[in-house]
Amino acid sequence: xxxxEQDPGPLSVPEGAIVSLNCTYSNSAFxxxxxxxxxxxxxxxxxxxxxxxxxxxxxxFTAQVDKSSKYISLFIRDSQPSDSATYLCAxxxxxxxxxxxxxxxxxxxx
Amino acid sequence: DGGITQSPKYLFRKxxxxxxxxxxxxxxxxxxxxYRQDPGQGxxxxxxxxxxxxxxxxxxxxxxxxxxxxxxxFPLTVTSAQKNPxxxxxxATTPGASxxxxxxxxxxxxTVT
Numbered sequence: 001x002x003x004x005e006q007d008p009g010p011l012s013v014p015e016g017a018i019v020s021l022n023c024t025y026s027n028s029a030f031x032x033x034x035x036x037x038x039x040x041x042x043x044x045x046x047x048x049x050x051x052x053x054x055x056x057x058x059x060x061f062t063a064q065v066d067k068s069s070k071y072i073s074l075f076i077r078d079s080q081p082s083d084s085a086t087y088l089c090a091x092x093x094x095x096x097x098x099x100x101x102x103x104x105x106x107x108x109x110x
Numbered sequence: 111d112g113g114i115t116q117s118p119k120y121l122f123r124k125x126x127x128x129x130x131x132x133x134x135x136x137x138x139x140x141x142x143x144x145y146r147q148d149p150g151q152g153x154x155x156x157x158x159x160x161x162x163x164x165x166x167x168x169x170x171x172x173x174x175x176x177x178x179x180x181x182x183x184f185p186l187t188v189t190s191a192q193k194n195p196x197x198x199x200x201x202a203t204t205p206g207a208s209x210x211x212x213x214x215x216x217x218x219x220x221t222v223t
Contacts, residue, residue: 008150032209042216043116049210090212092210096209098143098155
């Protein structure tokens, strides 16, 4: 079993839809939870990070962590064509080692 | 992107040749990383370095070598011993204080035929 599981998609939604992206994990030592956005043939860029269970909002993006279920989510409200990218979840354990999901490919159709 | 440069963007080599990928940063970050990205496999850590003149193997170091002679530079050599070298290679850095902030370069696409 992988440390971090992420549905690769692809996910295709109409413009304006709410998008839900998810990851599950198995290691209870994970302490930081991040979401990266990666456009085609580019490096990933950090979108959001959270440290504890709960929600964190930044504009149209909301990151949610449920440590009891070992489940994290990223919600995108009012999705735009410019949101079309691959979204990677990532986690850090107590030894500061990074673990990445495989990424979910999202297309927002105008 | 930002203060991390990787060159070249695309690289083509013949099988059996060693090739060195460049990674330079002007962010004054201590830690630097090399990842390999393949479709459906996410990012896999090749090597990382916390300080100058010191580096550690990641999960898939076989067939790769690195050096860290300067804080700004962390070149990766893909040797002929690497069985499947064709991939997208990403360099990343992390500031010492904010461990969760990993900044990535634009990547180098290496194709070996």
